[in-house]
Amino acid sequence: MSKVDLKMLATQLDVSVSTVSKALRDSHEIGANTKARILEKAKELGYRPNPYASYLRHHKSKTIALIIPKIDNSFFLQVIDGAESVAREKDYHLLIYITHEDAEKEKSLIQHLQNGRVDGIIMSVSLKIGNYNYLEDCIRNDVPIVFFDRVCHEVETVKIITDDYASGFVATEHLIKNGCTNIGYLSISDNLSIGVKRKNGYLEALNKYDLKFKEENIVKCSGDDQENYENIKALLSGPEKVDGIFAAVELFALNTYNVCRDLKIRIPEDLKVICFSNLHTAEFLNPSLTTIHQPALEMGVMAATTLFKHLDKKKVPMVNENIIIKSTLEIRESSTTRREP
Amino acid sequence: MSKVDLKMLATQLDVSVSTVSKALRDSHEIGANTKARILEKAKELGYRPNPYASYLRHHKSKTIALIIPKIDNSFFLQVIDGAESVAREKDYHLLIYITHEDAEKEKSLIQHLQNGRVDGIIMSVSLKIGNYNYLEDCIRNDVPIVFFDRVCHEVETVKIITDDYASGFVATEHLIKNGCTNIGYLSISDNLSIGVKRKNGYLEALNKYDLKFKEENIVKCSGDDQENYENIKALLSGPEKVDGIFAAVELFALNTYNVCRDLKIRIPEDLKVICFSNLHTAEFLNPSLTTIHQPALEMGVMAATTLFKHLDKKKVPMVNENIIIKSTLEIRESSTTRREP
Numbered sequence: 001m002s003k004v005d006l007k008m009l010a011t012q013l014d015v016s017v018s019t020v021s022k023a024l025r026d027s028h029e030i031g032a033n034t035k036a037r038i039l040e041k042a043k044e045l046g047y048r049p050n051p052y053a054s055y056l057r058h059h060k061s062k063t064i065a066l067i068i069p070k071i072d073n074s075f076f077l078q079v080i081d082g083a084e085s086v087a088r089e090k091d092y093h094l095l096i097y098i099t100h101e102d103a104e105k106e107k108s109l110i111q112h113l114q115n116g117r118v119d120g121i122i123m124s125v126s127l128k129i130g131n132y133n134y135l136e137d138c139i140r141n142d143v144p145i146v147f148f149d150r151v152c153h154e155v156e157t158v159k160i161i162t163d164d165y166a167s168g169f170v171a172t173e174h175l176i177k178n179g180c181t182n183i184g185y186l187s188i189s190d191n192l193s194i195g196v197k198r199k200n201g202y203l204e205a206l207n208k209y210d211l212k213f214k215e216e217n218i219v220k221c222s223g224d225d226q227e228n229y230e231n232i233k234a235l236l237s238g239p240e241k242v243d244g245i246f247a248a249v250e251l252f253a254l255n256t257y258n259v260c261r262d263l264k265i266r267i268p269e270d271l272k273v274i275c276f277s278n279l280h281t282a283e284f285l286n287p288s289l290t291t292i293h294q295p296a297l298e299m300g301v302m303a304a305t306t307l308f309k310h311l312d313k314k315k316v317p318m319v320n321e322n323i324i325i326k327s328t329l330e331i332r333e334s335s336t337t338r339r340e341p
Numbered sequence: 342m343s344k345v346d347l348k349m350l351a352t353q354l355d356v357s358v359s360t361v362s363k364a365l366r367d368s369h370e371i372g373a374n375t376k377a378r379i380l381e382k383a384k385e386l387g388y389r390p391n392p393y394a395s396y397l398r399h400h401k402s403k404t405i406a407l408i409i410p411k412i413d414n415s416f417f418l419q420v421i422d423g424a425e426s427v428a429r430e431k432d433y434h435l436l437i438y439i440t441h442e443d444a445e446k447e448k449s450l451i452q453h454l455q456n457g458r459v460d461g462i463i464m465s466v467s468l469k470i471g472n473y474n475y476l477e478d479c480i481r482n483d484v485p486i487v488f489f490d491r492v493c494h495e496v497e498t499v500k501i502i503t504d505d506y507a508s509g510f511v512a513t514e515h516l517i518k519n520g521c522t523n524i525g526y527l528s529i530s531d532n533l534s535i536g537v538k539r540k541n542g543y544l545e546a547l548n549k550y551d552l553k554f555k556e557e558n559i560v561k562c563s564g565d566d567q568e569n570y571e572n573i574k575a576l577l578s579g580p581e582k583v584d585g586i587f588a589a590v591e592l593f594a595l596n597t598y599n600v601c602r603d604l605k606i607r608i609p610e611d612l613k614v615i616c617f618s619n620l621h622t623a624e625f626l627n628p629s630l631t632t633i634h635q636p637a638l639e640m641g642v643m644a645a646t647t648l649f650k651h652l653d654k655k656k657v658p659m660v661n662e663n664i665i666i667k668s669t670l671e672i673r674e675s676s677t678t679r680r681e682p
Contacts, residue, residue: 050457077418084437095437097429097435111387116391285627286626
């Protein structure tokens with residue numbers, strides 16, 4: 001069977017295409033009987049309006065984009081789940097783009113998406129983002145952006161974040177209360193708001209408990225396992241024994257587990273470990289991993305809900321605000337004591 | 342700045358909209374000088390053709406859909422990564438839909454997507470799928486479908502699968518060679534091709550090694566953690582001691598770890614465990630988990646590549662074939678012996 005379109009309906013009903021089109025849009029120019037006859041036939045043949053033709057009439061793509069820097073991470077996974085559920089409820093479609101931390105790719109993507117393909121964007125920025133103008137241009141061109149997690153504070157819009165500073169403090173304080181006095185911080189780029197805030201929480205906790213901050217205890221990590229492995233190994237082989245590790249993202253904690261295995265450093269006996277993570281296997285790791293659990297699903301839901309609120313009543317500008325959903329400390333063996341086997 | 346469209350270009354250049362449109366399509370009706378002038382202005386103002394208007398001319402949405410049954414699973418995550426990378430390379434957009442194992446949702450989605458929103462579909466079917474007609478209708482309506490993993494063998498098209506039968510055999514044989522004689526199988530629905538094949542591999546291995554098949558050793562699992570927990574607990578508390586578990590998907594292995602912890606069953610001493618999984622934390626679990634590692638990323642890449650091959654040279658019908666990418670056995674502690682601490 002060929003596709004059912006306006007023309008086919010018109011031929012079968014022996015009316016003009018324009019009559020069919022008007023009837024389907026419930027125009028007052030078409031009489032009630034004709035309208036009923038057309039609607040019935042459309043239903044019978046399974047007519048589905050073409051979204052592209054529909055776009056040209058209503059200027060709505062019924063599509064939003066979710067842009068994430070990477071996908072090998074339980075946090076972003078749960079965000080997708082949350083955003084998708086809201087989009088589906090709203091009868092919207094969700095495009096996924098992964099920038100792989102490439103700022104140039106992110107820029108060209110954002111520019112491209114202003115051509116009407118999407119009604120709005122939910123995004124977490126890439127690591128190496130520099131100049132933010134293209135994000136502001138996008139919003140000015142009437143394609144609103146809601147940030148989540150890795151936000152861009154310079155751009156005026158809604159940002160869905162967790163309490164990164166407070167959580168960084170809580171994580172570090174937890175290590176201190178469990179006896180750590182020389183704590184390493186495995187940092188994500190200082191280019192990112194979350195990187196800066198988590199680090200500041202760490203610094204504040206050291207300060208509160210009169211522990212000396214040492215520049216050499218900060219290890220800049222990346223998405224490269226091998227590089228992280230070498231850098232963490234250097235930290236843990238240093239002259240002053242590091243007894244605690246706070247990792248800004250879960251990958252760095254797994255890299256630490258690798259190093260400890262090879263250097264025969266026992267977790268938690270010799271080294272206590274805590275990290276930001278949404279791993280559903282955290283409790284089964286050896287040892288089970290203490291985490292700062294981010295409300296990832298909730299952040300995805302909130303980001304999409306906020307975007308739709310704006311899309312629903314157009315022309316209301318997006319308010320410049322931070323919506324903060326709190327993370328929770330989930331204490332397990334890696335930062336305390338090993339469970340009896 | 343308002344959006345740059347054909348009309349704005351025409352006004353600024355003092356030519357007709359039709360001239361601009363023809364020039365941008367490189368029509369022979371427009372002289373070289375005018376064309377150059379229009380292209381330059383379009384570039385200067387950052388004109389981006391509207392995808393919806395473009396669709397109506399070319400009948401291509403430049404969009405494909407990826408439909409998955411759930412997202413809390415490392416396998417599907419890597420498939421998204423693979424499919425997204427191919428789509429981007431092809432300058433295509435990727436829509437994501439999660440059916441949450443709801444066959445009705447899947448059906449209505451597939452029907453909806455035939456309205457021109459996408460050029461093709463990559464999908465893994467939901468658990469409770471019954472009648473497949475709507476999938477055949479979709480392909481007949483010129484929206485090709487490529488299946489991966491959970492395929493529908495009744496529908497004639499390309500299916501990207503792994504060697505589920507052989508892998509099920511290898512997994513079970515591995516347990517037998519490590520001393521197991523009473524092996525439980527945690528099964529995914531018999532409605533799914535992968536469920537049937539993995540189970541048949543298990544049965545064949547039992548047969549080869551003269552082990553008796555016991556109906557009560559098959560536990561039907563689902564996406565419900567609590568239900569799985571209870572069913573696995575019943576199996577492991579039974580009168581005849583089960584000494585090996587082959588789990589069809591990773592969730593069931595994690596459920597098993599939970600039960601063993603609570604019943605104080607030691608893995609691997611009392612019970613050996615193996616499962617299909619792509620968990621990147623498998624090596625860090627306690628004990629580290631032996632897995633059948635599926636080529637998830639490769640399957641995502643292959644599914645997208647195959648779909649694009651078809652889209653590129655339209656009208657060539659999709660061949661009814663299975664493309665098999667092999668899984669690998671990754672032996673760790675859970676099925677052998679515990680590493681020294």
